[in-house]
Amino acid sequence: MKIRGVFIEDTFAEAFTMRVARIVITGRSPRWVRAAALKLTGFATSVIGCKCEAGIERELSAVETPDGRPGVSVLFMTMSKEDMAKRLIERIGQTVLTCPTTACYDGLPAAGDRVAVGSALRFFGDGFQISKVIGGERFWRIPVMEGEFLVQEKFGMLKGVGGGNFLILARSPDAALAAAEAAADAMASRPGTILPFPGGVVRSGSKVGSRRIKSMIASTNDAYCPTLRAVTQSALPDGVNSVLEIVINGTDPPAISAAMKAGIDAACREDVISISAGNYGGKLGPHHFHLRTIMNGTAE
Amino acid sequence: MSVLVAKLKISLDQRGDFGEVFTPPWTTLDAGGLAQRPVYLERDGRVAFGDVFELSGSPDGSIRLLGDLGRADRLAAGLSDGTVIIEGDVGAEAGVGMAGGVLEVKGDAGPRAGAAPLGYKRGMSGGELIVHGDAGVEAGAAMRRGVLAIGGSAGDRAGLSMIAGTIILFGLAGKDPGLWSKRGSVVALKSIEPPLTYAYACTYQPVHLRVMLGRLRTRFELPVQRKHLTGSYRRYSGDMAELGRGEILAWTPP
Numbered sequence: 193m194k195i196r197g198v199f200i201e202d203t204f205a206e207a208f209t210m211r212v213a214r215i216v217i218t219g220r221s222p223r224w225v226r227a228a229a230l231k232l233t234g235f236a237t238s239v240i241g242c243k244c245e246a247g248i249e250r251e252l253s254a255v256e257t258p259d260g261r262p263g264v265s266v267l268f269m270t271m272s273k274e275d276m277a278k279r280l281i282e283r284i285g286q287t288v289l290t291c292p293t294t295a296c297y298d299g300l301p302a303a304g305d306r307v308a309v310g311s312a313l314r315f316f317g318d319g320f321q322i323s324k325v326i327g328g329e330r331f332w333r334i335p336v337m338e339g340e341f342l343v344q345e346k347f348g349m350l351k352g353v354g355g356g357n358f359l360i361l362a363r364s365p366d367a368a369l370a371a372a373e374a375a376a377d378a379m380a381s382r383p384g385t386i387l388p389f390p391g392g393v394v395r396s397g398s399k400v401g402s403r404r405i406k407s408m409i410a411s412t413n414d415a416y417c418p419t420l421r422a423v424t425q426s427a428l429p430d431g432v433n434s435v436l437e438i439v440i441n442g443t444d445p446p447a448i449s450a451a452m453k454a455g456i457d458a459a460c461r462e463d464v465i466s467i468s469a470g471n472y473g474g475k476l477g478p479h480h481f482h483l484r485t486i487m488n489g490t491a492e
Numbered sequence: 493m494s495v496l497v498a499k500l501k502i503s504l505d506q507r508g509d510f511g512e513v514f515t516p517p518w519t520t521l522d523a524g525g526l527a528q529r530p531v532y533l534e535r536d537g538r539v540a541f542g543d544v545f546e547l548s549g550s551p552d553g554s555i556r557l558l559g560d561l562g563r564a565d566r567l568a569a570g571l572s573d574g575t576v577i578i579e580g581d582v583g584a585e586a587g588v589g590m591a592g593g594v595l596e597v598k599g600d601a602g603p604r605a606g607a608a609p610l611g612y613k614r615g616m617s618g619g620e621l622i623v624h625g626d627a628g629v630e631a632g633a634a635m636r637r638g639v640l641a642i643g644g645s646a647g648d649r650a651g652l653s654m655i656a657g658t659i660i661l662f663g664l665a666g667k668d669p670g671l672w673s674k675r676g677s678v679v680a681l682k683s684i685e686p687p688l689t690y691a692y693a694c695t696y697q698p699v700h701l702r703v704m705l706g707r708l709r710t711r712f713e714l715p716v717q718r719k720h721l722t723g724s725y726r727r728y729s730g731d732m733a734e735l736g737r738g739e740i741l742a743w744t745p746p
Contacts, residue, residue: 258703258706259699259703260702260721261699295699322739326639326703327707331703333700339697340698342699
């Protein structure tokens with residue numbers, strides 16, 4: 193299969209089941225909403241080192257938020273329910289509670305699994321906090337120097353998917369970067385998905401384990417490193433001099449498939465040789481995103 | 493028709509205690525079952541709800557009551573789930589001790605709506621009590637949780653001895669709102685005179701009111717205006733004669 197001359201490899205991305213929460217942050221102005229969201233989702237690229245993965249899903253207009261102010265929705269992902277509670281309490285407490293004018297709401301009200309967040313953060317109020325039940329949902333008003341921080345008591349949590357991906361194999365670093373930027377732009381703000389890495393792009397794709405250090409969980413994906421073509425079992429076709437990866441997390445497989453389709457289509461441009469994907473032989477992750485199936489429009 | 497409708501079939505020329513009509517598990521009852529619930533009339537004594545109201549429709553957890561219910565007291569007392577809509581006025585102690593669900597009064601409510609039954613320590617402990625018109629004295633007295641919204645004017649001593657919960661006054665507040673409140677919130681969108689035992693704290697924009705008032709506007713079509721959502725509120729802490737952890741939030745014109 194080729195798209196505009198770019199070869200689509202007959203392979204698949206292998207992804208994992210993760211827990212996902214949707215956090216809605218609102219504020220007086222988009223400036224402060226974004227400030228809080230960027231801090232909340234900072235250092236959240238991979239559970240390997242960050243214990244969570246997070247990203248801004250999309251901006252919300254005032255009519256879409258619970259308090260009628262501008263907002264953003266953030267998708268926040270962990271490997272377990274217990275981790276979700278710990279990470280949300282840490283991060284919302286340090287990044288949203290601290291940010292002027294913001295409030296924090298659950299973006300998955302229909303989810304059956306609930307994680308207690310506001311009920312833990314309320315203790316910052318040192319006994320002066322006030323709870324209010326509005327429409328059956330409990331909120332906490334925590335007094336702060338600016339006024340009050342409003343946070344919902346519990347946040348919904350679903351089983352989501354982490355680790356959808358594709359690789360852009362290009363003739364040059366410039367071509368790889370241009371294709372990755374186009375892909376990330378095409379995939380931005382798609383409901384139900386986030387790109388947790390910087391700018392949506394990963395340059396340091398990894399393989400499981402290490403050749404030398406047994407305790408390492410992951411190490412460089414040498415098969416796709418152009419500089420190692422001569423000294424390792426390379427997977428790179430002739431002419432490839434740079435590879436970039438796009439990693440996609442989402443609320444469900446169809447959301448990831450749709451984002452991958454848009455991203456791959458955008459990445460198929462001049463000086464891109466092929467599109468591949470990362471997998472572990474299909475033995476580790478339950479979600480398999482076959483590139484050709486996705487591009488044919490019949491995805492998982 | 494998927495909602496129960498109860499139409500008053502006699503002229504209610506005597507006061508009646510309707511306090512046992514909407515106690516659990518009323519939402520599971522059909523029209524026939526609900527018709528057998530007891531009502532206590534001042535002169536005629538115990539009669540069946542079906543002797544006073546003509547019931548029709550199928551149960552879906554909600555009911556509309558039609559007719560002049562100005563002498564119907566204790567309607568929806570102890571309500572814990574479902575929605576009771578009164579299409580006109582209602583008598584005294586509507587929703588006393590309610591614990592959940594929704595009681596919506598399209599007209600005026602008599603004294604002590606949402607309050608504690610006389611002799612009891614706790615008023616409504618959950619749910620939403622919406623009075624579109626005026627409310628009598630001591631609305632929400634001793635309420636413990638929940639929301640009581642009054643679209644018109646409130647009588648004196650609204651929120652008397654509130655333990656917690658929220659009372660929202662769209663119209664004029666009577667004398668001594670929130671008197672002896674422990675942790676309750678009284679929100680006033682028009683003029684209000686806090687009791688002397690309240691202390692001014694600051695003027696600010698409470699975000700939770702945007703959520704709460706937004707719900708009252710969309711769910712119950714109460715007259716929330718943009719200025720109420722975006723405006724500032726004076727916060728008074730009180731009642732200092734009690735715990736002092738309650739508040740009066742008074743909307744402030746820009």
